[in-house]
Amino acid sequence: MSDIADKTVEQLEKLNINETEGAPAASETEGTPAASETEANNSNVDTTSASLYVGELDPSVSEALLYDIFSPIGPVTSIRVCRDAITKTSLGYAYVNFNDHESGRTAIEKLNYSPIKGKPCRIMWSQRDPALRKKGAGNIFIKNLHPDIDNKALHDTFSVFGNILSCKIATDETGKSKGFGFVHFEEDNAAVEAVDAINGMMLNGREVYVAQHVSKKDRESKLEEVKANFTNVYVKNVDVDTPEDEFTALFSKYGPITSIAMEKDSEGKFRGFGFINFENHDDAAKAVEELNDLEFKGQKLYVGRAQKKYERLQELKKQYEASRLEKLAKYQGVNLFVKNLDDSIDDEKLEAEFAPFGSITSAKVMRNEEGKSKNFGFVCFSTPEEATKAITEKNQQIVAGKPLYVAIAQRKDVRRSQLAQQIQARNQLRYQQATAAAAAAAAGMPGQFMQPMFYGVMPPRGVPFNGPNSPMGAVPRQQFRNGPVYGVPPQGAPQGNFPGNDQLYQQKQRQALGEELYKRVSSKTSDEEAAGKITGMILDLPPQEVMPLLENDELFEQHFNEASAAYESFKQEQQEQQQ
Numbered sequence: 001m002s003d004i005a006d007k008t009v010e011q012l013e014k015l016n017i018n019e020t021e022g023a024p025a026a027s028e029t030e031g032t033p034a035a036s037e038t039e040a041n042n043s044n045v046d047t048t049s050a051s052l053y054v055g056e057l058d059p060s061v062s063e064a065l066l067y068d069i070f071s072p073i074g075p076v077t078s079i080r081v082c083r084d085a086i087t088k089t090s091l092g093y094a095y096v097n098f099n100d101h102e103s104g105r106t107a108i109e110k111l112n113y114s115p116i117k118g119k120p121c122r123i124m125w126s127q128r129d130p131a132l133r134k135k136g137a138g139n140i141f142i143k144n145l146h147p148d149i150d151n152k153a154l155h156d157t158f159s160v161f162g163n164i165l166s167c168k169i170a171t172d173e174t175g176k177s178k179g180f181g182f183v184h185f186e187e188d189n190a191a192v193e194a195v196d197a198i199n200g201m202m203l204n205g206r207e208v209y210v211a212q213h214v215s216k217k218d219r220e221s222k223l224e225e226v227k228a229n230f231t232n233v234y235v236k237n238v239d240v241d242t243p244e245d246e247f248t249a250l251f252s253k254y255g256p257i258t259s260i261a262m263e264k265d266s267e268g269k270f271r272g273f274g275f276i277n278f279e280n281h282d283d284a285a286k287a288v289e290e291l292n293d294l295e296f297k298g299q300k301l302y303v304g305r306a307q308k309k310y311e312r313l314q315e316l317k318k319q320y321e322a323s324r325l326e327k328l329a330k331y332q333g334v335n336l337f338v339k340n341l342d343d344s345i346d347d348e349k350l351e352a353e354f355a356p357f358g359s360i361t362s363a364k365v366m367r368n369e370e371g372k373s374k375n376f377g378f379v380c381f382s383t384p385e386e387a388t389k390a391i392t393e394k395n396q397q398i399v400a401g402k403p404l405y406v407a408i409a410q411r412k413d414v415r416r417s418q419l420a421q422q423i424q425a426r427n428q429l430r431y432q433q434a435t436a437a438a439a440a441a442a443a444g445m446p447g448q449f450m451q452p453m454f455y456g457v458m459p460p461r462g463v464p465f466n467g468p469n470s471p472m473g474a475v476p477r478q479q480f481r482n483g484p485v486y487g488v489p490p491q492g493a494p495q496g497n498f499p500g501n502d503q504l505y506q507q508k509q510r511q512a513l514g515e516e517l518y519k520r521v522s523s524k525t526s527d528e529e530a531a532g533k534i535t536g537m538i539l540d541l542p543p544q545e546v547m548p549l550l551e552n553d554e555l556f557e558q559h560f561n562e563a564s565a566a567y568e569s570f571k572q573e574q575q576e577q578q579q
Helices: 003-014 063-070 101-111 151-161 188-198 216-228 244-252 281-291 309-331 347-357 384-394 412-442 477-481 501-522 528-539 543-550 553-578
Strands: 016-018 051-055 076-083 090-098 122-125 139-143 164-171 177-185 209-212 232-236 257-264 270-278 302-305 335-339 360-367 373-381 405-408
Touching (some): 063 076, 090 101, 151 177, 188 209, 244 257, 244 270, 244 281, 270 281, 281 302, 347 360, 501 553
Antiparallel strands (some): 051 090, 232 270, 232 302, 257 270, 335 373
C-alpha cells in the first residue's frame, strides 16, 4: 500500500462517521421558508461554528464519498448522512463538521451548488437552535419564478445585495420547481435592498413578487384578522343572462360598493360568477347572510367571503384529508383483501362465495387494462364481526381449485412499513446470533445447540433442491400446493429428537416450495448469494402468502422487488460497517 493510501486509511480511522437516523426536513410549502424552518441558518452565524448542512443529495451518496469531497478543504471531524429510521435509506441531506470555522466557509464558497453524483448540492451553515432557525430576519420570499430558475440561478441573482446564508427553490416530489423560493441574507438591510430592487422585475420573462418573509404564526394571525373584517364578497351560480345593472342592484341595497367585477369569457359573455367589494365590513357580512342560498332567476346563489387561492387550496386539502380519514374509519375492520383467485371468479361469484357470512356492501375483482383478472380483489362487509367470521372460514379454503388468502385489507404504505420492520428485526436477530456465536468460539466455550433459522441458504446452481438424488428424495408437485409449513430448519440441521414421519413430510414440502421459489428468483438476478437471501426472506412469510406467488406474476414481482430492496439496504449497511 502506498504512503498516500496509508495516510487516507489513517484519516478515515480517526474520522467520526455517524450513521444515526435523522428526521426528514420540514416540508417547504408556499410561505414556509426553506432557509429558516429546516436545517437552515440564522442571520447571526456563530464565527466558531464549523458545522455545515449539505442538502439536495442523491440517495446513494455515502459518508465516504462526502469525506473524499470535503476533506481536501480542511480537517473533517465527523460526517453524518441522515437516514430513515426503518429503511436506512438516505433522506437526501447530511452534516459535515470541520475542525475550524474558516474551513467551513471555504467549503461553502468552493463547493456550494457543485454536482455530487449529477445533482447540484446545497450547502449552508447548520443551525440546530429552533428559535434561531425560525427567526425571519433577513429572510425574503420570492414567487412567480420561471421553472428554469434553479437554486444557483436564484443565488446568483440575489448575491449582489449581500452575503447569502442559504437559498432554496421549492420543488415537488419529482424535483420540478413549484415557482417560488426563499433567500436568507446574513444582514437584514441586504434583504430590504433586495426586496426594493427585485420586486416587480422581469426574470426569464416573468414578473416576480419579492417580499419580506412572514412567519406562519403571523400569516395565520393576519388571515384571521382578514376573515373578521372582510369586505370582498364572492358570488357564483348566477344566471349567465343576468345584465350588469340587475347584478349590481342585487347587492347595492346592502350598502356602498367600491367595485364590482362580473367575470366574462373571451367573447365578453358573463360566466356566472363575480366579486363585489363593499365599503364596510358589516354591509358585506349582511349581504352574505341574506343572499347565500337565495333562489335567483331559477338558480340557488352561493355568496361568501372572497378567498385567496392559497386559502382555498388549504381548505380543499383539509376537506380531502377529512374525507380520507372518514373513509378509512368507515372501512376499518370490514374490508377484506382476497387473493389467489382463479381467472373464472368475477364480481358476482366473489360476492356469492362470501355472502353466507353477512351483509356485503361491495365485492370487486381487480382487473388489468385488458380486462383480465389480477387474481385478487376486495370484499366489504357491514360489520367487523361479519368480516372476522369470513376470514376464519374462507382463509385457505379451496375455491375453483385454489386456496384463497383472506385478510383485513391494508394500505400499501402500511404493508411496506410492516415488511421493512420484519426484515429489520430478522437482520438484527441474525447479527446478534452471529455475534454471540463468535464470542463463544473466541472464549473456547463448547457450542450449544440453538434452533437455526432458515434464511434461504440455497444449493449452488446445478444441485437440485429435491429429486431422486437429493437427500430428501423426490417431492410430488401437488404436496407443496396443499400448504407448506415454515420455520423448519434446513436439511442437515441438528435436531433435539429424531424427526417423525410428519416432520419429515413437512420438511419435504418446504424444500419443494423453496426450490420452485428459488428458480423464479434466480431467473431475475445473476447474483447467487442475493438469490438465496431473497428466496429466504420471501419463504419466511406465512405459507398461505407464499404459494400464490408461484402462480401470480404480479404478486411475485411485488414481493421480489420489496425483498430485493431490503437485501440491498442490508448489504450496503454491512459494507459501511466494515469500512
